[in-house]
Amino acid sequence: MDKNIPNTTENETLAHLGEFGLIARIQQRIKTNSQVLIGIGDDCSVCTIPPGEVLLTTKDLLLEDVHFRREWTDMYALGWKSAAVNLSDIAAMGGTARYLHLGLGIPSHTPLADLELFMDGLLALCDQEDVILCGGDTCRSAQGLNISVTVQGSVPQQEVCTRSGARPGDAIFVSGTLGDSALALLQLTQGEKPLDEIAVRHHRPQPRLELGRTLAQHGVAHAMIDVSDGIFSDLGHILACSKVGAEVDTRLFPLSRAAKNYLHHCPDRRAQVLRGGEDYELLFTAAVEEQQLIADISTRLGLSITPVGRIHPPEDGFRYFDHSGTLQHTSAGGFNHFGS
């Protein structure tokens, strides 16, 4: 590749550098490892999968003015989050994340400095999780920044964690805290400035790869999913795939101090915050007898894991205790990406 690539100047845009210039610039700064035989720069990337392991693949789109607004997020956070939402899916299968492919549709007027910040954020999380950027596609976008990320990982075949293994009697656990991301988004939409500790949960979610891998290695999780659409919706997926019912107690949902404080003052926002999604925590079911092992894992990883309910037989449906302790039934309706 051409070494005479000019440095970014403040007013430089993609139209000056061109597609191949952009690819060359990205190529210069990425790491590799011995499992990537060919990275960026050929028709395909060529990578290895460890013997005995199966291939995990996930793909997410992040579209401007649908999934994010430029005025609410900085480009570093956007790059980070574009990787994070995919890595979270690998975590939910109990896998090790390995390779990332990036598709970017970019308005021609986009300053190169913005793209470099985006790559900084994306590569920071990749470095943290030993994930290699191996390829992708860049092109002009007629309207809005357009991000498509594919992440591949692997897992020993016998350790795959699906949504379909929940059994009546299982306890239901969730990692970390719920609602911080939705709270940040709610405040942003209302023109308020979220607290930093809340905003970071929305802008730079931490995929729970170590937790997912540890649970899979120990064979603890019967069913697992990451909380992206909202805990009710995502638990609904587990119930549908596992053909079981559940009872949860929303009073047990783990909340950060900031979220508790907010809901103390605005109790009518409770459902909106708790069901909002984008928590990227892991929601899983396990035999009740595993409670001590799960507590040990929680201590070892420095990440809270909270029991929030029980799996029931399918005929019980999906019911929950609300804030006042009243038992409610739900259809587990999730976020409809196409709804009005």
Added chain:
Amino acid sequence: MDKNIPNTTENETLAHLGEFGLIARIQQRIKTNSQVLIGIGDDCSVCTIPPGEVLLTTKDLLLEDVHFRREWTDMYALGWKSAAVNLSDIAAMGGTARYLHLGLGIPSHTPLADLELFMDGLLALCDQEDVILCGGDTCRSAQGLNISVTVQGSVPQQEVCTRSGARPGDAIFVSGTLGDSALALLQLTQGEKPLDEIAVRHHRPQPRLELGRTLAQHGVAHAMIDVSDGIFSDLGHILACSKVGAEVDTRLFPLSRAAKNYLHHCPDRRAQVLRGGEDYELLFTAAVEEQQLIADISTRLGLSITPVGRIHPPEDGFRYFDHSGTLQHTSAGGFNHFGS
């Protein structure tokens, strides 16, 4: 999944059906095979890669009003082409295509019937090539249809065909014919109606998977690429990656009868048509002694393979005989996706 999914009616749009309804509908009609352990419907797909083979991955974006215009293409062709451009990359590495993941950003008002046609075209090519749709992401798009396809394949490690193996003295070959797709696009931009045999090359390109695999199995191709940006640009990639020069004779470029006829009447369009790209033919280099084997492969597959030049030492640069037989030098400038 819910079996009570309503049938498509003429005026039904995505906003009625919702994201999960769309996914369920797609899920109902796709095939699977024993190598797909988990397809659509979990956090990741779970697939196997044959022992001894390495993973190939390619990813392409197709954005409305950048890569395609709805008034110039029908939705079936768009689905077909979205798969084809990625499968062509697997072909260029000598691989077997296996799994496809689809990202679709869809304007809310899109008729479901359009999406079904899109899936018809995409799945028709997947079925032809034994590729399984394993997952992806669907969401609303604020503006324009937004397609992102990731295809995975595999190849025995010792048979990987890269861009970097061309050697001085190699002959340069190209499959099929060049320029038909660019001619169709040229005519569409000018409000002319291309001949069907030309239009089909633009709208429904055939990835040359069987040819790529056969060349790789026989160890024939020293370097290979698919012709997507245009033969000059794509040969330029081989030269840059292999650190060699080349001399080609444009008078040897294989043209269809329709393209020959057009260029006979409009000779000033020659460069535009021949360098236009989107041919999705395979361009490869091989030792001159393999000419007979290559001719045999061509006969067996019923696909022409034409020698168009020679690889030279790097100091010769990239030169070509133009239509009049004059030797020209080129910088092999490719299509700049961000240029004005």
